Amino acid sequence: MHEALVATDVTKRYGETVALDGVDLSVADGEVFGLIGPNGAGKTTLVRALTGTTAVDGEVRVQDRHPTDVDADRVGLLPQSFSPPTRLTARELIDYYGGLYETARDTDEILSTVGLAETADSWYETLSGGQQRRVCVGIALVNDPDVLFLDEPTTGIDPAGRRSLWSVLETLADGGTTILLTSHSMAEVQRLSDRVGLLRDGQLVAVGTPDELIADHGGGSRLVIDTDASEAAADALADAGFAATAEPTAVVVDNVSPVDIGDAVDALSAADLPYESLTWSEPTLEDVYLQLTGESFEGAGSRSATATPAVDSTAETDTAATQEGRQ
Numbered sequence: 001m002h003e004a005l006v007a008t009d010v011t012k013r014y015g016e017t018v019a020l021d022g023v024d025l026s027v028a029d030g031e032v033f034g035l036i037g038p039n040g041a042g043k044t045t046l047v048r049a050l051t052g053t054t055a056v057d058g059e060v061r062v063q064d065r066h067p068t069d070v071d072a073d074r075v076g077l078l079p080q081s082f083s084p085p086t087r088l089t090a091r092e093l094i095d096y097y098g099g100l101y102e103t104a105r106d107t108d109e110i111l112s113t114v115g116l117a118e119t120a121d122s123w124y125e126t127l128s129g130g131q132q133r134r135v136c137v138g139i140a141l142v143n144d145p146d147v148l149f150l151d152e153p154t155t156g157i158d159p160a161g162r163r164s165l166w167s168v169l170e171t172l173a174d175g176g177t178t179i180l181l182t183s184h185s186m187a188e189v190q191r192l193s194d195r196v197g198l199l200r201d202g203q204l205v206a207v208g209t210p211d212e213l214i215a216d217h218g219g220g221s222r223l224v225i226d227t228d229a230s231e232a233a234a235d236a237l238a239d240a241g242f243a244a245t246a247e248p249t250a251v252v253v254d255n256v257s258p259v260d261i262g263d264a265v266d267a268l269s270a271a272d273l274p275y276e277s278l279t280w281s282e283p284t285l286e287d288v289y290l291q292l293t294g295e296s297f298e299g300a301g302s303r304s305a306t307a308t309p310a311v312d313s314t315a316e317t318d319t320a321a322t323q324e325g326r327q
């Protein structure tokens, strides 16, 4: 298996700040690697190291070369902050950046791919934030790169646009493009990535497939029962053998399989305890993130004992099943 990206003992200091602290990472040809971590963890710095836009200690290789020696035609980069000329239209911008390469994808095809066919002739400065981000994604794709770096590509893009860009990225991945993706959207990273790395304080503290990370760090499945009688309900469930914890307006029952839900409901019925609704969910990458970063959040029914506002609140709840309870 050939490695498209390799970082060996990469360290980056900004004065007293250690942005990267001995990072070792390799990404195989055609792999989609998701990089997650809190604000300031070092994600952008690692992208900058791998794209040769910042000097680091240690070794960095992109397709067996130092990043600054790689054929620019083969690499695409969407930086976290990117401001193209604002008095050009979306079409002119894609044309302009395409002209910087020996060969470029068709402008109309790119515009359509990123969902801008109808606003192609609007000035960049008159587009919404999300539409501007779509232009920037289009620019990153214009040279049909073999290796694509995307630093928070879908920030500011609405949910439908985000999903359509995920499809674009999945198509690129299916075609063999190597993608390094950073994002605060755990749903995005879980859906797109073959493997995920979590950076914390400049160190890569966990690497694995989403399933591996969830199995190792995500905790068990969970049933959340919304009820004002949470103390009594927790007692009734505990008596029935469940690991139940009372929160102010809910009971959280850990490690419940779907077939046990009926027994939990029966235990509440037997104690004549009403509930509003119940929600069962499996752990997700968000739980892994919360577990490994240890960030805290106050809230009834949160999947983890910890949570963080850094995590995208649009995270998918595909695995959640909600059922109205009796009154």
Ligand SMILES: Nc1ncnc2c1ncn2[C@@H]1O[C@H](COP(=O)(O)OP(=O)(O)OP(=O)(O)O)[C@@H](O)[C@H]1O
Pocket (backbone or CB within 6 Å): 014, 017, 018, 019, 037, 038, 039, 040, 041, 042, 043, 044, 045, 046, 080
């Ligand atoms: N040019 C710079 N000068 C000084 N410090 C910097 C510079 N760039 C980054 N840093 C610091 O390096 C650390 C890592 O920053 P980096 O931008 O890589 O984090 P990040 O994980 O991408 O964060 P975010 O999720 O907020 O984008 C932070 O402490 C940041 O303040």
